Amino acid sequence: xxxxxxxxxxxxxxxxxxxxxxxxxxxxxxxxxxxxxxxxxxxxxxxxxxxxxxxxxxxxxxxxxxxxxxxxxxxxxxxxxxxxxxxxxxxxxxxxxxxxxxxxxxxxxxxxxxxxxxxxxxxxxxxxxxxxxxxxxxxxxxxxxxxxxxxxxxxxxxxxxxxxxxxxxxxxxxxxxxxxxxxxxxxxxxxxxxxxxxxxxxxxxxxxxxxxxxxxxxxxxxxxxxxxxxxxxxxxxxx
Amino acid sequence: xxxxxxxxxxxxxxxxxxxxxxxxxxxxxxxxxxxxxxxxxxxxxxxxxxxxxxxxxxxxxxxxxxxxxxxxxxxxxxxxxxxxxxxxxxxxxxxxxxxxxxxxxxxxxxxxxxxxxxxxxxxxxxxxxxxxxxxxxxxxxxxxxxxxxxxxxxxxxxxxxxxxxxxxxxxxxxxxxxxxxxxxxxxxxxxxxxxxxxxxxxxxxxxxxxxxxxxxxxxxx
Numbered sequence: 001x002x003x004x005x006x007x008x009x010x011x012x013x014x015x016x017x018x019x020x021x022x023x024x025x026x027x028x029x030x031x032x033x034x035x036x037x038x039x040x041x042x043x044x045x046x047x048x049x050x051x052x053x054x055x056x057x058x059x060x061x062x063x064x065x066x067x068x069x070x071x072x073x074x075x076x077x078x079x080x081x082x083x084x085x086x087x088x089x090x091x092x093x094x095x096x097x098x099x100x101x102x103x104x105x106x107x108x109x110x111x112x113x114x115x116x117x118x119x120x121x122x123x124x125x126x127x128x129x130x131x132x133x134x135x136x137x138x139x140x141x142x143x144x145x146x147x148x149x150x151x152x153x154x155x156x157x158x159x160x161x162x163x164x165x166x167x168x169x170x171x172x173x174x175x176x177x178x179x180x181x182x183x184x185x186x187x188x189x190x191x192x193x194x195x196x197x198x199x200x201x202x203x204x205x206x207x208x209x210x211x212x213x214x215x216x217x218x219x220x221x222x223x224x225x226x227x228x229x230x231x232x233x234x235x236x237x238x239x
Numbered sequence: 240x241x242x243x244x245x246x247x248x249x250x251x252x253x254x255x256x257x258x259x260x261x262x263x264x265x266x267x268x269x270x271x272x273x274x275x276x277x278x279x280x281x282x283x284x285x286x287x288x289x290x291x292x293x294x295x296x297x298x299x300x301x302x303x304x305x306x307x308x309x310x311x312x313x314x315x316x317x318x319x320x321x322x323x324x325x326x327x328x329x330x331x332x333x334x335x336x337x338x339x340x341x342x343x344x345x346x347x348x349x350x351x352x353x354x355x356x357x358x359x360x361x362x363x364x365x366x367x368x369x370x371x372x373x374x375x376x377x378x379x380x381x382x383x384x385x386x387x388x389x390x391x392x393x394x395x396x397x398x399x400x401x402x403x404x405x406x407x408x409x410x411x412x413x414x415x416x417x418x419x420x421x422x423x424x425x426x427x428x429x430x431x432x433x434x435x436x437x438x439x440x441x442x443x444x445x446x447x448x449x450x451x452x453x454x455x456x457x458x459x460x
Contacts, residue, residue: 078453126410133407137400141390144400153457154390158404161386161450164442168411 005082007224014217021214028207035200043197052110054200058208060103060128064166066096066212067131070138071163074156084224086152089159090142091219095212097135104128123172124180127165134162148227242327243335250339253312265347268301272355283360290361291369291420295413297355298348298373302380303405305344307398309336309388310455323459330452337385337447345377365423372416372429372436379412379440382447389454412439 004010036054043050070089077085107125108118119125138158145151172180193201254261275293279286313319322332352373356366387405394400419432 126414130407130410133403137403137407140400140403144391144394144396150393150457154454157386157450157454157457158390161408161446164446165407 004084007084007228010084011221011224014221018214018217018221021210021217025207025210025214028203028210032200032203032207035203040196040200041194046114049110049113050197052106054204056103056106056110057201058204059099059106061205062208062212063096063100063103063128063131064169066092066099067134067159067163067166070096070159074159077152077156078160084220086156087223087227088216088220089156090152091223092212092216093135093139093142095215095219097132097139099208099212100128100132100135104132122180124169127169127172131165131169134158134165138162242325243331243338246322246332246335247339247342250336251343254339254343261343261347264301264305264344265351267304268297268348269351269355271297271300272359276358287360287362288424290356290359291365291417291424293359294352294355294361294369295373295376295417295420298345298352298377299380299409299413301348302344302377302384303402304398305340306384306388306401306405307391309340309385310392311388314392314458319455319459329455330448333385333389333448333451333455337381337451340384341378341381345373345381348377349373361420362424365420368423368429368433369420371433372419375433375436375440376412376416379436379443380409382440382443383408383412385447385451386454389451389458392455393458412436412443415439 004013032054037051040051042048070092073085073089073092076082077089104125107128111120112118138155141155141158142151145154251261272293275289275297276286279289310319313322319332323329349370352369353366356369361369384401384405386408387401390404391398391400415432415436419429419436422429422432
């Protein structure tokens with residue numbers, strides 16, 4: 001972590017890692033979509049609709065994961081004053097919001113044929129929607145301040161407070177027995193679905209994670225460079 | 240402790256005497272609930288069914304519109320800087336502010352609630368639980384609201400961004416509060432919901448002052 005406190009070192013590392021993440025993500029996405037959409041069996045109850053799940057579940061998991069990542073980065077930013085941590089949280093937010101939006105939209109598309117409704121006020125759906133709003137609030141708070149240092153601190157506090165919603169999402173299906181089904185992959189006692197469906201799941205999971213790494217490094221690099229441009233501009237005004 | 244009480248008393252006196260700002264959220268609460276009555280129409284059975292949700296939303300909005308002033312006045316005229324220099328820890332100041340905010344907005348709302356419940360034809364046997372849920376829920380609104388108020392204290396358009404930050408965190412309180420009253424209407428036990436409402440209050444009591452203090456320190460730097 002402290003190794004990356006030097007932006008030059010970070011930029012060099014990002015440039016080395018970016019092609020790996022980019023091609024890895026594209027490859028895994030192509031493989032995952034092939035397995036998910038063509039080379040896996042339809043569900044005995046859901047039919048081909050089950051294929052939406054290969055897009056939906058990783059998106060929802062990543063939506064939660066990115067928020068936890070932002071909260072950890074915010075703690076690092078506040079406690080150790082790490083120069084890249086608050087930028088990392090800022091760079092991750094729109095990607096996480098995108099994942100969450102994708103999970104909501106695909107969930108809705110799946111819900112219409114399966115539950116017979118686009119939307120229900122079920123605990124899981126509601127808490128994911130809350131998470132989406134928290135992402136929006138976080139991004140709006142970054143925009144609201146003129147001083148980037150203040151914006152960084154205020155947003156960090158909000159991210160740490162907002163992460164409280166993640167365990168609520170995770171356990172909402174166990175605490176409230178409503179429409180959304182409980183977890184079938186990440187559960188104690190092993191996954192309850194067949195290997196032919198697990199394979200595309202895991203490839204898609206990896207694809208989403210690599211995609212996040214790719215876009216995240218790209219955005220963080222842009223943030224670092226933008227900060228550098230700003231410093232240089234200030235220095236030129238002084239000169 | 241006496242300093243905290245002094246601060247609460249000062250804030251209450253200011254709220255009561257300063258242009259009647261303590262009465263504004265209350266007036267808002269009453270008018271919004273009345274407007275609901277007009278919009279839904281005179282069907283008493285329907286109104287009674289919707290009353291818990293309507294009263295809770297009206298209370299939430301009334302608290303929300305009063306949040307931006309929680310720290311802003313003191314921030315603008317420099318009182319907050321003096322309070323930071325005083326021997327009292329800033330956390331105590333924040334807690335005093337939260338207490339004063341609840342006493343000047345949440346409490347009047349609760350006192351006015353029976354009137355609105357009658358107006359919206361809520362069945363009388365649901366009154367006690369509606370009362371209880373608001374007594375536990377509105378302090379949570381003030382506690383969590385302190386985070387939003389402190390985060391945006393240095394922003395001129397802070398009032399517009401607070402709802403975006405705070406409303407997502409209010410949703411659990413709203414759900415448990417309304418569910419408790421709905422349970423009574425459906426002839427079931429409200430206590431599971433009341434207990435969850437109590438749990439959210441305890442969580443807000445820990446989180447609100449701590450995060451609010453951190454945010455306030457940041458704003459004053």
